[in-house]
Amino acid sequence: MKKFDPHALRREFPIFNRKIFGKPLTYLDSAASAQKPRILLESLKSFFENHYANIHRGVYLLSFEATEMYEAARNKVAQYLGTQNPKEIVFVRGATEGINLVATCFGKTFVHEGDEILISHLEHHSNIVPWQMMVEERGAHLKVIPINQNGDLDLEAYQKLLTKKTRMVAVTHVSNALGTVNPIRTLSDLAHKRGAKILVDGAQALAHAPTNVCELDCDFYVFSGHKLYGPNGIGAVYGKKELWEKLPPYQGGGDMIESVTFEKTTYAHVPQKFEAGTPNIAGAIGLGAVIDFLKTLDWESIKIHEKNMVDLILKGLAEFPQVKLIGMPTQRMGVVSFVIDAIHPHDIGTILDREGIAIRAGHHCAQPLMDFFKIPATVRASVGIYTTPEDIQTFIVGIKKVLEVFKL
Amino acid sequence: MKKFDPHALRREFPIFNRKIFGKPLTYLDSAASAQKPRILLESLKSFFENHYANIHRGVYLLSFEATEMYEAARNKVAQYLGTQNPKEIVFVRGATEGINLVATCFGKTFVHEGDEILISHLEHHSNIVPWQMMVEERGAHLKVIPINQNGDLDLEAYQKLLTKKTRMVAVTHVSNALGTVNPIRTLSDLAHKRGAKILVDGAQALAHAPTNVCELDCDFYVFSGHKLYGPNGIGAVYGKKELWEKLPPYQGGGDMIESVTFEKTTYAHVPQKFEAGTPNIAGAIGLGAVIDFLKTLDWESIKIHEKNMVDLILKGLAEFPQVKLIGMPTQRMGVVSFVIDAIHPHDIGTILDREGIAIRAGHHCAQPLMDFFKIPATVRASVGIYTTPEDIQTFIVGIKKVLEVFKL
Amino acid sequence: MSDLEDLYQELILDHSRHPRNFGHIEKPTCEAQGYNPLCGDKINLSIKIQDGVINDVKFEGSGCAISTAAASMLTEEMKGKKINEVDPIFQAFHSLVTGSDKKTDIDLGKLASMEGVKEFPMRVKCATLSWHTLKAALEKKEEIVSTE
Amino acid sequence: MSDLEDLYQELILDHSRHPRNFGHIEKPTCEAQGYNPLCGDKINLSIKIQDGVINDVKFEGSGCAISTAAASMLTEEMKGKKINEVDPIFQAFHSLVTGSDKKTDIDLGKLASMEGVKEFPMRVKCATLSWHTLKAALEKKEEIVSTE
């Protein structure tokens, strides 16, 4: 384990050589997607130039190597999530597909008319719409755990909403819009006590700290590779084996079958059953390489460092009376959202962009949350393992510039 | 347009420097997945190191660039498929997901109890299982267009099977197991006359010749990037705009919505409606770069060359009385399947592998087709734009070696 | 002047803060909704037409400074214009904000102050949202106009 | 001898062409199906056990030379063995075909001829399919054993 040094780590990310309007890149949009370490491209290069072939069923060396590399990636994901059984890991395109897969397949087996699915008011559209679609098809109902003005879940209300009809609780680990960290273990214990299952949307959490699905005791955990410094088009769903085995397949095609006749098709075992067609082989392998890289990092120091960066943002913004923070969660990770009275987030984004600063302005795919705070959009700054104090300083100077341009 | 020279072209594919058991790589498994030109890695490198960000809704330069690159890739795919309207192109993981998407969404809108879906006996599992799953859910029926011993579709039977109940004809453009080229335009004219729609599985076709969906007059056309010398985890579905607009969304999540409340969600326009969540941005851009590369090639010469390679294989195999060809389609592209009495394809694969020759041995995800020929598996040799006469020679010598090892 | 000061010049800031003709016309001849998913801007444009002339036009909605100012200026400039003048003016305006070279002798009035947008290709959609909405209203399109 | 000649040696070719104990036992004590999705090999193993001893064992199915020869030899070697001898023999066989270093003094008989598999890691599953199926049969597992 190397001593953590954000400036040294940053050099592993080639994009920071890029100039934006002649200025260095200040990237504060890791929550939308993280930048890529050098190792990712190296692993793709090595795979494409030395080992590329389709996997499974290949009887020649390249295909054998590709298969081993793909399955090794599954292993790495399993270990990174804290499970010993790689068969509990299903590769998908990303968190969105993962949630759709679970909603659809879990729904078919376990959700009947009148049943309830519980989500929270903090959720990303990806953890709302798939459940809406499923409950509508199955005559079930969607219930919403309320939040308070800080952006924390209302745990008392949660307990009341959990009933015998609740089949699934689907909550985010960390809110992408506010940074709220949810008390997952508490939520899953309560859900299980009521006989409900729990899916955790880990899209925003995993990049800030390794997690352990066994300690969380969740039934499903989903994430996207591209937010974990990995490639696009790959992500994974962890699911408890007993549960996976009860679910029908999601998509049909090659590799997910055991045998096909026109009359009857039997399906392969988990996880192949849920991976129809040629998967994103290079994507999985690239994700595995990035996980190897992440495992060499000193996460205790990174957690402290990222918290410091978030605190610096909060402190810097506090200097401007015009700035209003949105959400003050008890536990926060990676993200700060705010608005400036009389300046639309989009205009703030444009002005910061000319300073080389990348932030996100918008509803962050969390419109119900925006509605809760009665705003159409926020400005969101989010940090990553490569964020430096200089980034935050540039950002705060940028905000000053925004106020100047708008003569506020 | 450069004069076509397979040896020069081959140098664009770095994997051919790889040695397999000390021998040069003889890659005859392009039908499973094609090798990657240098340009693919260059485009990924350039994207990740200079322009990487999440797309859509980003107000800063990197995100703007990434969005433009992603949408430019959609344009390239549209043009390569012969449509002027990029909104008719939906990015998916690959052919399998594409067919699942169409089967599910088309089914929900257009398929009712007692309706019929027509597939052929030539299909890959990917063009069988999604339809099986859909018809079962909707109380509809799957009908199968028979083939003859050559592996050609029985067109008379097709016309009889087309009835007023037929909602969709789903056929492969080129058979991955036999190489049969289907007369798509004839099939679609007949389907349309009966009021049915037609989906064409282009997974095997596009790598051997550019196609034009307007000339084929198909309603949907699907393909996988990885078989088109492009990256994994990306493919596309072309669909006629009027049809796309009638289909409900497939997966729910970010980017596919217009607005979300807990009560009601309205969906975005086509194609965003069908691309929930962060797509495989780098994959699409890489595919676009590969398509640019493919467009510089002299396809008339390539078609002749690939045909010559296939003919060389057929001629070489004809020397061995022990070899029995499976399928003798009237029109063939890219693929030769055969068996050797008393030697299992898997053993043939292993022996060839030691000579550096990569072929596929198995049912090629076409078990019903194997059942038709009353065999469990075949050996399949398939060619690509980089295949040389030397490859074929090595392969034929390899087959001789197989017979020697088995003392036949 | 810097690009930014050019974009967010006094006149534009003023229109964005104090939009003119903000509201909804009672019993409009036609109206339309516009939506820019990029920044979430929404606009409603209602119009009163008499004898082929735009007698009154108002807008409602929330948006960024550029889209609000553009809508506000649009209402000012379009009032009293003939319907068949709309297209050429929109085209001239579009050329202006995209920085295209097309010469035109159309007088854009205050709209000319939006020239700074041309250095911000990402913001062209903000500047033109109200225009697309106007066109939709005149063509009596039912669906919501989207700039994507 | 080359790797290939070592793998496809006379004894193995002979067993693959003329598999011993091919068929199905009537009223077996237990049986199981094995499936190797890699090459599509399918095998059915039926066993007659008396007083803890494998009295008879037969196999049916289609497969590559390696899996057929392995199954054929398995039936020959297992006949007359006590049930509790199966595991150690399988383990010794597994070490042999994977080339692991584990020393053992178990006499593998004809099975020893499969040592060549160790140079072909892709074929280990072919060599062990019948063994996994045997174990499943003895444990009276219902589901089809898959090597994946």
Ligand SMILES: Cc1ncc(COP(=O)(O)O)c(C=O)c1O
């Ligand atoms: C909390 C949360 N869930 C789900 C998603 C969806 O992830 P993806 O777009 O990679 O599928 C995101 C990312 O935007 C997110 O932040």
Ligand SMILES: Cc1ncc(COP(=O)(O)O)c(C=O)c1O
């Ligand atoms: C004819 C045909 N259709 C569909 C597929 C499925 O493609 P993919 O595995 O890329 O989804 C294949 C590839 O194996 C194929 O050959």
